[in-house]
Amino acid sequence: MSKAIKAEFRKFFTTRLWWGMLIAIVAAGAALAALFALLFTSGTVMGEGRPGLPTTDAELARTTFTSGIAVGYLLTLAIGVMTVGAEYRHKTITATFLAEPKRSVVMAAKTILLLVVGAMYGFASLVASVATGATILSSRGHEPFADATIWRTLALSLLVLGLWSLIGLGVGILIPNQVAALLIAVGVAWIVEPIIGAVLPLSDVGAAIAPYLPSQATNATLDVQNVGFGGPVANQLTWWGGALVLTGYAVVMALIGTVRTVRSDIS
Numbered sequence: 001m002s003k004a005i006k007a008e009f010r011k012f013f014t015t016r017l018w019w020g021m022l023i024a025i026v027a028a029g030a031a032l033a034a035l036f037a038l039l040f041t042s043g044t045v046m047g048e049g050r051p052g053l054p055t056t057d058a059e060l061a062r063t064t065f066t067s068g069i070a071v072g073y074l075l076t077l078a079i080g081v082m083t084v085g086a087e088y089r090h091k092t093i094t095a096t097f098l099a100e101p102k103r104s105v106v107m108a109a110k111t112i113l114l115l116v117v118g119a120m121y122g123f124a125s126l127v128a129s130v131a132t133g134a135t136i137l138s139s140r141g142h143e144p145f146a147d148a149t150i151w152r153t154l155a156l157s158l159l160v161l162g163l164w165s166l167i168g169l170g171v172g173i174l175i176p177n178q179v180a181a182l183l184i185a186v187g188v189a190w191i192v193e194p195i196i197g198a199v200l201p202l203s204d205v206g207a208a209i210a211p212y213l214p215s216q217a218t219n220a221t222l223d224v225q226n227v228g229f230g231g232p233v234a235n236q237l238t239w240w241g242g243a244l245v246l247t248g249y250a251v252v253m254a255l256i257g258t259v260r261t262v263r264s265d266i267s
Helices: 004-013 017-038 057-065 067-087 093-097 103-139 149-174 180-203 202-212 214-221 239-262
Strands: none
Touching: 004 017, 004 103, 017 057, 017 067, 017 103, 057 103, 057 149, 067 103, 067 149, 067 180, 067 202, 093 103, 103 149, 103 180, 103 239, 149 180, 149 214, 149 239, 180 202, 180 214, 202 214, 214 239
């Protein structure tokens, strides 16, 4: 098992993908934190009582510090897809399973890799966003660390990115064509599913379903207000409820991918 894990880490860190993604996620975290901090402290937004906008320093800090997570989880989702998709594309998956005949061991190693990589990218993104956001908030008279819930949100951000990478792993296995898998995964996660989540609260039945969508569960985990076309989602999950739902998606996708990989004919 340890050899399989080392092999997966070696595959990942000997390509240019890892540092390219690292630069992107750090830049996105810093830029979006600066944008949200400046926007919400501009004097024309904060305190106006508009639905879904932060009204306290704690809410402002959580929103600012996690503003880059939406981009971050798309990048880790893409990494999850490419972790196995690249092997199918470049025909290295056969060599991988010849080196380690137990496919379940290979999939377990990939799962560990993605959780670690997701946490690593999450930490880098949070360092950039917190440093940038806290500086701007402090300079404008706001307390960047108003209560302990902020630290909980920062810790859960690491979990969120790791779980989204596992969702990507499942997608990459279910759709062996890497390009198609990337387009479908990013398109659904970034465009289709958020739109559905915003529309569903307009009906009573939809309002009961919306909180269990992946993006809505992500916002709930981070304790950030979900907003639809009808205003803030009234029945948003608790932070731990959102974490459980998102974990469920990741576990199901990873298990489906593992079962399919173990049983399918690769060559």
